[in-house]
Amino acid sequence: MDDTLQFGLVGCGRVAPRHVQSLRELEGARLAAVADIKASRAQRFANEYGAEPYTDYRDLLDRHDLDVITISTPSGLHAQMAIDAMQAGKHVIVEKPMALSLEDAGRMIAVSEATGRKLCVVLQNRYNPPMQELRAVVDSGRLGRLLLGNATVRWYRPQEYYEDEWHGTWAMDGGALMNQSIHHIDALQWLMGAPESVFAYSATLAHRMEAEDIGVASIRFRSGALGAVEGSTVTYPENMEGSVAIFGEYGSLKVGGTALNRKVIWKIRDALEHEREAIVRDEVDPPSVYGQSHKAVTADMIGAIREDRQPQTHGREGRKSLALVLAMYESARAGVPVSVAAGVWED
Numbered sequence: 001m002d003d004t005l006q007f008g009l010v011g012c013g014r015v016a017p018r019h020v021q022s023l024r025e026l027e028g029a030r031l032a033a034v035a036d037i038k039a040s041r042a043q044r045f046a047n048e049y050g051a052e053p054y055t056d057y058r059d060l061l062d063r064h065d066l067d068v069i070t071i072s073t074p075s076g077l078h079a080q081m082a083i084d085a086m087q088a089g090k091h092v093i094v095e096k097p098m099a100l101s102l103e104d105a106g107r108m109i110a111v112s113e114a115t116g117r118k119l120c121v122v123l124q125n126r127y128n129p130p131m132q133e134l135r136a137v138v139d140s141g142r143l144g145r146l147l148l149g150n151a152t153v154r155w156y157r158p159q160e161y162y163e164d165e166w167h168g169t170w171a172m173d174g175g176a177l178m179n180q181s182i183h184h185i186d187a188l189q190w191l192m193g194a195p196e197s198v199f200a201y202s203a204t205l206a207h208r209m210e211a212e213d214i215g216v217a218s219i220r221f222r223s224g225a226l227g228a229v230e231g232s233t234v235t236y237p238e239n240m241e242g243s244v245a246i247f248g249e250y251g252s253l254k255v256g257g258t259a260l261n262r263k264v265i266w267k268i269r270d271a272l273e274h275e276r277e278a279i280v281r282d283e284v285d286p287p288s289v290y291g292q293s294h295k296a297v298t299a300d301m302i303g304a305i306r307e308d309r310q311p312q313t314h315g316r317e318g319r320k321s322l323a324l325v326l327a328m329y330e331s332a333r334a335g336v337p338v339s340v341a342a343g344v345w346e347d
Contacts, residue, residue, distance in 0.1 A: 005029050005302060008066045008090070010057045010081060011073035012036040012045045015095060019070050020049050022295040029068075029302055035060045057081060061088040068301065071095060075179070076172035079104035086117040093120045093301055096182050097325070098318040100174065102341060105322055109315040120301045120311035121318025125183045125260040126190060127296035133263075134246065134253055138191050142268055143248025149192040149219075149227040151184035154241040157233040159207055168209030175211030177202070178325050181231030186321035187244045187260060188229065194222045194345035199337040200328040206234040217328045229328070258285040261292070319344055 007023055009016060012034055023031045035054040036042040046053035054060045061069070061084060069085040070093040071078055079099040082092045092112075098121045099105040112119040125131055137143060153176070157167075166172035173179055189195060200217035207213045213234050219227035235241075243256035243264060254265035262285065286292045297313065304311040323344040331338040 003028065005067045005305065006032040006065050008033040008035070008060050008063070008069045009045070009051075010035045010060065010069060010071050010085075011077075011095075012038075012041045013072065016045070016072045018294040019072060019093075019298070020045070022298045024049075025295055026299055026302065028306075029298065032066060033060050033063060058084065061085055061090065066090055067305070068093060070298075074166040074172040075174065076100055076166070076169075079108055082108050082119065083111045086111045086115045086119065089115070089117065091118040091120075091301070091305055093122060093298065094318075095122045096186075096318070097174075097178055097322050098315065099322065100172075100178070102319065102323060102326060102344070105315070105319045109319065112315055118301065118304055118311055119315040120297065120304070121313045121315065122294065122297050123183065123186050123313045123318060123321070124293035124297050125187060126313065127293040127300075128255075128259070128261045130255045130257075130263050131187065131244075131260055134244075134255055135191060137251070137253065137268065138246065138248075142251060143246065143253070144250040146192055146221075146223060146225045146246060146248045148225060148247040149188050149221075150243075150245040151181065151188040151227070151229045151231075152241055152243045152245075153181040153184050153231040154235040155180050155233050155239040156235045156237060157207070157213075161233075162207055162209040168207065168211050168213075170210050173211065174325070174329075175202070175204070175209070175215065176213050176231045176233045177215040177217075177229070177328055178211070180233055181215070181229065182321050182325055183260070184231070184242060184244055185229060185324055188219075188227060189320055189324055191244070191246055192219075192221050192223070192225055192227060194342075195227070195324055195327075195340045196220045196222045197337050197339050198324070198327045198331050200229075200331040202329070202332040206236075212332070215328060215332065217331070219324075259292075261286060316344075 035057040042053040162168040202212035202215040245254035251268035
């Protein structure tokens with residue numbers, strides 16, 4: 001009996017090829033259908049990858065042979081599409097951010113639990129080998145008490161990027177914090193633990209768009225540690241840095257590179273003599289900021305379905321970075337420190 005999982009892809013834009021390539025490289029998975037509101041784009045994907053094309057995702061959901069739906073549409077569409085897919089009996093992999101409000105994220109989680117369908121949020125950089133090593137060092141206690149954490153995203157987007165009717169809009173996207181920086185913000189809270197409050201500024205200085213192209217924030221974590229976030233799309237003429245740094249009593253670690261894939265600083269007490277070789281080992285960058293770990297996300301979801309367990313980046317986990325970015329937005333609007341939704345980290 002063939003137990004290959006049949007996948008449907010909704011949204012054939014910038015990140016979609018990463019998902020398709022992942023399926024090609026994994027056993028027990030096959031892309032069977034694609035949907036995009038642009039018929040030519042859906043047809044091109046269908047021709048290239050041997051799938052059936054659709055222009056309405058609801059027609060794709062009517063297929064009884066599909067097991068998993070991957071959603072890579074504009075962010076403002078994620079929640080309803082994911083809910084529709086799970087109510088149609090499909091498991092869901094959804095690109096970041098999982099939604100644009102905590103209410104919608106909560107609805108997605110509730111439907112997942114009510115239907116028994118699995119919900120996985122694409123936070124692929126957690127799977128990168130240097131990030132896994134960084135998490136292991138933090139968990140081991142070798143850094144001692146964590147004192148400070150930084151997430152830095154100094155990227156560039158031309159004006160044309162924001163002229164596709166959804167990037168940079170509040171209804172469909174958000175700005176540099178929600179879109180470009182959320183992977184690094186996710187990594188920061190994943191490593192540092194639950195945040196308590198944030199104070200943020202944001203501005204739109206280099207583009208014509210609704211949302212921000214620069215956001216900076218200070219974070220107080222429940223542990224007493226502090227954090228700083230800088231995210232922007234203004235560093236002309238190219239992406240310059242995307243990094244996460246963690247500083248503890250007994251060590252300082254920083255991972256950067258194109259996609260949080262390269263050790264930049266790796267200093268741990270009693271292991272300083274191995275510092276250089278630890279860094280050199282990871283000095284190969286992937287070709288884009290998406291990195292190489294979409295395959296790991298998809299493989300984990302396949303394992304979760306086969307083993308009837310939660311995927312590692314399940315809905316409640318994906319909601320955390322969303323809550324932190326939304327608190328930054330609220331603080332920037334109000335001009336005061338804002339408490340982060342405490343219940344999100346209690347799940």
